[in-house]
Amino acid sequence: MYQPLPLALPAKLVNLHRIDLTALYSKGWGVEAYDVAAAPNGEVYALYGVHRHLDRRSDDVQDPAVADFAYRILTRYSGTGDVLASAYWRSRYLDGATVAEGGDMSLCVLPDGTLAVSALPDRTTLITSDLSRVAATYATREWRNAFDEFTPGESFATSISVTPSGRLLCTVAEFGVWKYGSHLTNLVGVADGALTAASKPVIEALVSLDPQPDHQREIDLRAHVFYQGAPVGLAHRPRPALTEQVPDEDLFAPWRDSRLKRAVALADDLFVVPWYGKTYRGGSRGRPFVFALVDDRGKMTGRLQGMDNWDDSPFTGFCFGLAADAYRGFAFHLNRYGLYAWDRTGNLRAKLDTGSGAFKPLIHFTLTACSPAGELLLVHNKQHLVLRLPVPDDLNDLAAAVEQALSGYARQRTVLKKRWAPVNWHWTQADAPLQHF
Known part of the structure; x- marks a missing residue:
């Protein structure tokens, strides 16, 4: 039986910030796991973070012993459970960050052994398997301001999973999903080429969640996400959408404001795509959810x-x-x-x-x-x-x-x-x- 793998904090960070490991998380600090992935050779990688927020009004505090901080940590383990190496970086949701970040952070070991750290919306960073360096980052912060100016991004995917033959099963975000003025995960697609520091493959969109995202323009098209030979966006997307293929399963509204989560591969040509209905402050237990079976032609074959x-x-x-x-x-x-x-x-x-x-x-x-x-x-x-x-x-x-x-x-x-x-x-x-x- 394999020994458990510790999500270890680098002693360098613990000492620098004088982290009180005995303190309750209610005191303003904590450790959180994001994802774990394994390589074919038996090695395991874990992505997790540590943060401290003592006083949000004191961003100018210079003393690391009392200053707020947030780090992401990536650790590599041998097949027998020994810690081989770790890497860390400060958490920054900014242009030019070494490792792109966002919501729903996930980890994937690509077919060539390179690690892909991905996050919403479509931010993907490639890291060498020995954790020695960042090979590439596909992400530029996309935003609109009061004057409706727009900065397009050199992005890739919000999440990646790998099939047995090495295909990349991806989720992709779009602007205007359910009429929100931001990017939400809305597409599932497959890329048959290699994702490297030199180039990224085309993702062929299979299914969408919201069939008609609002307020999109030509600049919202993802140049590397295609459907039937043209970039996905505006009215050009897979139909029927997932939400159009299942009945309303409760007494509330239909599937509006539903959310799409990370898809996983059951085979090279069969995937499980999870999504769930709108949540409520008063509690959401009993709300509908679907774990859909989708083939590589975009057809929902079951659940x-x-x-x-x-x-x-x-x-x-x-x-x-x-x-x-x-x-x-x-x-x-x-x-x-x-x-x-x-x-x-x-x-x-x-x-x-x-x-x-x-x-x-x-x-x-x-x-x-x-x-x-x-x-x-x-x-x-x-x-x-x-x-x-x-x-x-x-x-x-x-x-x-x-x-x-x-x-x-x-x-x-x-x-x-x-x-x-x-x-x-x-x-x-x-x-x-x-x-x-």
Whole structure:
């Protein structure tokens, strides 16, 4: 059984800012995991961040011991769980940032081993596999001001997943989705070429969420996102949209203000595209959501079955992520109510109820991805550890495999604590090579 992987804070940052690792997060600081990805050679990469905001009015404070800060950290682990290297950078949502940032940050290992860090809207940064340098950044801040001036961006994708043959499954943002004056994720497409520091491939759009984004102009067209031979935008886009292919499933409004999340690959030509309905301040449990099966021609062929809008609601905790084993055709989802597994036809093959004692610990984990070796990668949200959970070939054996993995996790976590001596489940690393971007 693999040992847990610590989301370690560089000792250099802890010492520079005199971070009190014993302090509660309510005191204005915290550690947050964004994504985990694995390479075919067994290495694992984790993307996470640390921040402190003590006084938002004191941006001019110079003393790092009391100043606010926000960093992103990228760590590389060996197949046996050792920390090989880390890189960090200051969080900046500005033009010219070394690593482009935004909402819904995600991580992907490209076919050539390069890492792609992506964020909303369509900001993608390429980083070498050894974390030694930033190879390229495809992102320029896009904005409109009061005079309606516009700065176009050299962007790529909001999220990327890789199919077994190396195709890039991408989500792409558009301006004016649901009449908002900003960019929201709205397209799913596939790129068959390589994404490199020298060039980016054309993304062929397959499906959209909002069929008619408003207030778009010619400058809103994505030059590298095509549909039927021309750039997507204005009225030119895949139809019918996803929201036009499913019925209204509740007594409220239709799918207006729905949101599209990261798509995952079940095969080279079959994908799972998740989206969910409008949320409400008073609570959204029971609201509709869809995990759609979409082929590489853009046709919605079905959906992942067997989840109840209330009893299995991903709105509790906003757990909308999916993972897929494209080599065996398995899809997985974890939320506060259970761990779910499907085959490539969308049939629910297993549900591990977190209400039972054996699987209750799963409520503390977030599912991020499935490795090429068939391991689910889960992050413990309080203990800041990554659990690698091997999935058996027969999903009927999933319950036993998860029980074994959780038991092994508890034992190996104890061993790791003796070695690392964390403070309040905060791990500090001083030995591995550290790169500053």
